[in-house]
Amino acid sequence: MKPKIFIDGEHGTTGLQIRTRLAGRDDINVISIPEAERRNDAMREDRLNEADIAILCLPDGASRQAVGMLGGSNSTRVIDTSTAFRTDAGWAYGFAEMERAQAERIASARFVANPGCYPTGAIALVRPLRMENILPSDYPVTVNAVSGYTGGGKQLIARMEDDTNPDHIGAPHFAYALTLRHKHLPEMQEHGLLDRLPLFTPSVGRFPQGMIVQVPLFLDLLNGEMDIAKIHAALEAHYAGQPFVDVASLEESASTERINAEELAGTDGMKLFVCGSPDGAHVNLIALLDNLGKGASGAAVQNMNLMLAS
Numbered sequence: 495m496k497p498k499i500f501i502d503g504e505h506g507t508t509g510l511q512i513r514t515r516l517a518g519r520d521d522i523n524v525i526s527i528p529e530a531e532r533r534n535d536a537m538r539e540d541r542l543n544e545a546d547i548a549i550l551c552l553p554d555g556a557s558r559q560a561v562g563m564l565g566g567s568n569s570t571r572v573i574d575t576s577t578a579f580r581t582d583a584g585w586a587y588g589f590a591e592m593e594r595a596q597a598e599r600i601a602s603a604r605f606v607a608n609p610g611c612y613p614t615g616a617i618a619l620v621r622p623l624r625m626e627n628i629l630p631s632d633y634p635v636t637v638n639a640v641s642g643y644t645g646g647g648k649q650l651i652a653r654m655e656d657d658t659n660p661d662h663i664g665a666p667h668f669a670y671a672l673t674l675r676h677k678h679l680p681e682m683q684e685h686g687l688l689d690r691l692p693l694f695t696p697s698v699g700r701f702p703q704g705m706i707v708q709v710p711l712f713l714d715l716l717n718g719e720m721d722i723a724k725i726h727a728a729l730e731a732h733y734a735g736q737p738f739v740d741v742a743s744l745e746e747s748a749s750t751e752r753i754n755a756e757e758l759a760g761t762d763g764m765k766l767f768v769c770g771s772p773d774g775a776h777v778n779l780i781a782l783l784d785n786l787g788k789g790a791s792g793a794a795v796q797n798m799n800l801m802l803a804s
């Protein structure tokens with residue numbers, strides 16, 4: 495029998511993208527709810543309990559509710575794309591390349607928390623340097639980012655695209671989370687292995703999909719005699735052989751004048767750059783991804799595939 499997959503929230507931004515990625519697959523059976531019934535709790539509960547894997551593409555509260563709908567003895571496995579369980583010890587964090595053992599943890603887990611889009615970039619840059627003790631655990635990390643507006647789901651998409659919307663946003667680019675307490679900080683800190691809460695300054699641009707996450711570093715505040723080549727080598731070794739994460743060569747990074755936030759839109763991969771000042775004093779670590787690809791739906795399908803293979 496083919497494994498049954500249910501996407502709760504399949505008519506939302508992340509859910510639709512997962513559905514598209516699963517269309518045409520004949521190794522799984524996608525079970526569904528008509529759009530008009532998407533908030534019909536009895537139907538949702540029925541599908542959630544029938545599924546082998548449920549992928550939750552819902553706001554945090556509805557995700558918690560969905561998990562509560564699974565009876566105690568039920569064996570439905572869950573991938574949750576919300577923020578609700580990303581630092582919960584009972585859930586495997588769904589960033590498969592975070593360390594070598596993580597893919598196996600995801601493959602054998604019942605509950606998998608898909609990472610946030612921004613944390614995917616930030617953790618990808620920071621964690622290998624923490625694991626190699628290049629970056630001190632109390633380093634004052636700053637994370638600066640821009641996202642495509644689909645990152646805000648149906649509501650932000652409507653506000654950006656529909657100029658008759660009473661809450662229309664006309665800005666080409668805006669900064670937000672100005673009080674420095676964005677909901678992604680706990681997972682960035684925990685899975686980035688950081689003692690100190692990072693300073694995170696996100697923004698949104700007038701393009702639907704794409705993301706740049708930047709973590710600039712002072713080399714003299716790192717452990718040991720550090721230079722850009724050693725930092726690049728640590729990232730390259732960490733991601734060697736990983737099909738979804740590419741580390742640009744130092745030559746490519748050095749010769750890159752601009753990075754286009756939309757460059758990886760529509761893909762499930764992430765590319766990392768290590769740039770630096772000519773005097774060797776500063777490096778800038780940069781992650782380029784699609785907020786809906788490796789940042790959400792692509793990662794969810796990657797995790798589903800790992801779970802199905804176990």
Ligand SMILES: NC(=O)C1=CN([C@@H]2O[C@H](COP(=O)(O)OP(=O)(O)OC[C@H]3O[C@@H](n4cnc5c(N)ncnc54)[C@H](OP(=O)(O)O)[C@@H]3O)[C@@H](O)[C@H]2O)C=CC1
Pocket residue numbers: 502503504505506507508509532533534550551552553554556575576577609610611644645646647648649785786789790
């Ligand atoms: N967009 C992105 O780039 C990313 C999103 N995520 C996370 O994925 C999750 C989904 O986000 P996104 O797809 O952007 O959001 P959307 O608002 O686009 O979609 C959410 C979907 O869930 C439905 N829904 C809301 N509440 C309930 C409920 N109580 N019961 C049943 N269905 C409900 C909505 O229906 P309705 O239309 O009726 O409101 C909608 O179809 C969120 O937790 C988000 O934080 C994670 C990473 C990146």
Ligand SMILES: CC(=O)N[C@@H](CCC(=O)OP(=O)(O)O)C(=O)O
Pocket residue numbers: 575576577609610611612641642643644645646647650678696698
């Ligand atoms: C542009 C934008 O608004 N982005 C969203 C995060 C998108 C994401 O990763 O969502 P979850 O962590 O909720 O899963 C935000 O900042 O709230």
